Amino acid sequence: MLDRPHTPTRSRDKTTLATIAASAGVSVATVSKVVNGREDVSAQTRALVEELLVQHEYSPPTTRRAVTGSALVEFLIDGDFSSYATAVVDGVVEAATAADAAVVVGVLRDQRNGRYPSPPRSWARGLAAAGRTGVIVVTGELTGAHVDALAAVNLPLVVIDPLNLPRREVTSVGSTNFTGGLTATNHLLAQGHRHIAWVGGPPGSQCNQARLHGYRAAMESAGLVPVAEHVLNSDFQYEAGRRLGAQLLAGPDRPTAVVGGCDSIALGVMEAARAQGLRVPDDLSVTGFDDTELAAMAAPPLTTIRQPLREMGRVALRTVLRMAGGERLDSHHVELATELVVRGSTAEFSPRARSQGQ
Structure with a gap:
């Protein structure tokens, strides 16, 4: 049984791996494995070493220096490598090239089981030991422990959407999600639709909630109360749109228009309509959100709310480098403007849709 360590008296600047190893009664190699996020250390030993690292306020040598030379930024995707993520990466890489920085792309969690690859402290120390200058996470579900672990090793964090x-x-870069949801719904209202449904992403997602609130605000401003069964949330995935779209369109009081929480959801709804013999936009109008490359390639092309995805990536990269350089930010949260892009998936409300949908 390993003894519980006493609170150290050494200062942070004098702390070395040897200091930690001596306090824990283990080898320097073992401490190094914990610092670098290696898995071949017992849970008991890892916990003891991590507690000592916190008590000593130890940070790897790479985090004690000011940012010099070419910066190295960790870009993490939490989810599928989608067309959305691809557009953001384009912006990150473009800004990195201009700043003489490099980008390492990875995933925040194991996509097979949804688990984080290692404990937050080990994960953060591994990034710092590998020479990362900062971390950018796109659409990620970070925990408070992850945020604290990055702060402990002086690695700045920026979260996109x-x-x-x-x-x-926590510093974030996003878009005017509320305005986007409001604009998409107002577009359908202006075309005469009144039975407008919502199919969105995760209920707890902040960007999804903002878009949903925009939808509700537009409906309420028009004197309409959304039907409870017409407001559905699941995931930002094509399959979720297809499944929930089929559910919406199977009933006798189906909507004549749907506001999708993202392009993938909207395309799934369009497929559900096709499977039931409905035509878009003659029988059902559909809008998306993002304006990924899939929106213009859809049949018919998708009316959507354009997020400036590449610019969001560029802003995130420039922001994390500013933070790494010790600059003070004017705001922790940046929202870039959205805009409506009208294509072929929406049309004026027609008697045909009325007779079949109301």
Whole structure:
């Protein structure tokens, strides 16, 4: 049984791996494995070493220096490598090239089981030991422990279009999601639709909630109360749109228009309509959100709310480098403007849709 360590008296600047190893009664190699996020250490030993690292306020030598030379930024995707993520990566890489920085692309969680690859402290120390200058996460579900672990090793964090923000002070880059939801719904209202449904992403997602609130605000401003069965949330995935679209369109009081929480959802709804013999936009109008390359390639092309995805990536990269350089930010949260792109998936409300949908 390993003894519990006493709170150290050494200062942070004098702490070495040897200091930690001596306090824990293990080898320097074992401490190094913990710092670098290696898995071949017992859970008991890992916990002891991690507690000592926190008590000593140890940070790898790479985090004690000011950012010099070419920066190395960790870009993490939480989810599938979708057309959305691809557009954001384009912006990140473009800004990195201009700043003489390099980008390492990875995943935040194991896509097979949804688990984080290692404990937050080990994960953060591994990034710092590998020479990362900062971390960017896109649509990620970070925990407070992850945020604290990055702060402990002085690695700045920027989250793009966050699903959740475990700390208010976490720096984020997004778009005007509320305005986008409002604009998409107003577009359908202006075309005469009144039975307008919503199919969105994760209920707890902040960007999804903002878009949904925009939808509700537009409906309420028009004197309409959304039907409870016509407001559905699941995932930002094509399959979720197809499944929930089929559910919406199977009933006798089907909507004549659907606001999709993202392009993938909207395309799934369009497929559900096709499977039931309905035509878009003659029988059903559909809008998306993002304006990924899939929107213009759809049949018919998708009316959608354009997020400036590449610019969001560029802003995130420039922001994380500013933070790494010690600059003070004017705001922790940046929202870029959205705009409506009208294509062929929406049309004026028609008597045909009325007779079949109301």
